Amino acid sequence: MRREIKIGIFLAGTFLILAALIFIAGDMSTWFQKPGYDLSVLFPTATGLEKHAAARLAGVKIGYVKDIRLDQRKARVVLAIWPKYQVPKGSRATLASIGLVGERYIEISPSEQAEFLKPGETIEASAAIGFDQIGSLAASIGDELKAVSQSIRKITDEEAQQNLSGILKNLNAFTQELGEFLAANKGGLETGIRSASRVAQEFDQKLGAVSLSLDETLRAVKGIAAENQESIKSNLQKLEDVLTELQESVRLLRNSLEKIDRGEGTVGKLVQDPKLYEEARETLGTVKRTVEPLSQMRATGHFRADYLNETRKYKGTISAGFYLTPRSFLLGQVVDDPRQKGFVYSVQAGMRLGAVAPRAGIIESEFGAGVDFLVLGDRLMFSLEGFDFERDGGPHLRLTSQFALLRYLHLVLGIDDLGSDSRREIYFGLGLGTR
Secondary structure: OOOHHHHHHHHHHHHHHHHHHHHHHHOOHHHHHHOOOOEEEOOOOOOOOOOEEEEEOOOOOEEEEEEEEEEOOOEEEEEEEOOOOOOOOOEEEEEEEEEOOEEEEEEEEEEOOOOOOOOEEEEEEOOOOOHHHHHHHHHHHHHHHHHHHHHHHHHOOOHHHHHHHHHHHHHHHHHHHHHHHHHHHHHHHHHHHHHHHHHHHHHHHHHHHHHHEEEEEEEHHHHHHHHHHHHHHHHHHHHHHHHHHHHHHHHHHHHHHHHHOOOOHHHHHOOOOOOHHHHHHHHHHHHHHHHHHHOOOEEEEEEEEEOOOOOOEEEEEEEEEEEEEEEEEOOOOOOOOOOOOEEEEEEEEOOOOOEEEEEEEOOEEEEEEEEEEEEEEOOEEEEEEEEEEOOOOOOOOEEEEEEOOOOOOOEHHHHHHHHOOOOEEEEEEEEEEEE
């Protein structure tokens, strides 16, 4: 066989294989894209749309048609969106064509919303008029024109003309009466209009004065709150001193009761009388059981300032704790968060179980729960909190670590809203006080 024939057969076979690959694979660009996520659109009809058709956002190709299936009486079109693209919520999808009879594809008109659709969600569909619908629309318009023509024909008959003439006469008479009424009451109407205008001006002035007074009141309230921050801190310190003195007094009272119980001193000798002794002992036992829980009470106070790395603002927290027993405690907080309007508060109850201290209640004005892990003799504490469980995008989760550098000085490092990619941020700061 000649060399030229062999070369021709080889080239023909190569072209046939290449054509078959192009026919089977379609748009081969999808092979070289990383697997993305699925979104779907529900159309009344998907006539002319094929698998692997392009999906475009504002004219830019962002994926392709992965599947077309019947969902009840509508066509559900599943789109495979490449991972580097995101579709805003509120966007609308339409069936479009390249030219009048060109290839069909999905065109997505983006919205102005800041949030994006999640995998598996559905894009709203917009009705689009295709070339194959123009004929039916034209027929519908023809029917409407025919109905209008019949209505006009009915209006132009003799009876309708007489009715129209009567309406015009009545309208003319009403116009004359209205003109006479306005001429007769011109002065009163002008006076009423001027009075209404004066009342509106006075109301606008009073409204401005009330608004100014309200602004001044709000500024005064903010000033009082800022001035009393140091006072609140001082009062918490005084409360801690009072509780410390009370604890010392209870300890001294307990020592005296123990001496009396051993028969020491005048009172101790007096109770040597068996009958009186038993009565006094029962009384002292009751007093001891009543006073002993008071000696175990302990109060804590803590002020913390955190720097939010992403927001670039400071967050302040004032905490006050009260240990009813060595294991159970109450915790209250007032938080000044620059990301929220005004102050928020926290009120929680918990229990110490070894190195673990679970707690629950109100966290930053929302229901939540948390758990603390204390190690290194309580010098290092890790806290995990979760609250605002009904928030869009999942609950608010926070991880915090505190290390006691000195007895009353703590270093703080944590991650706020660690469950949200858009709102997550690292914070660090200092804390002063006892825990």
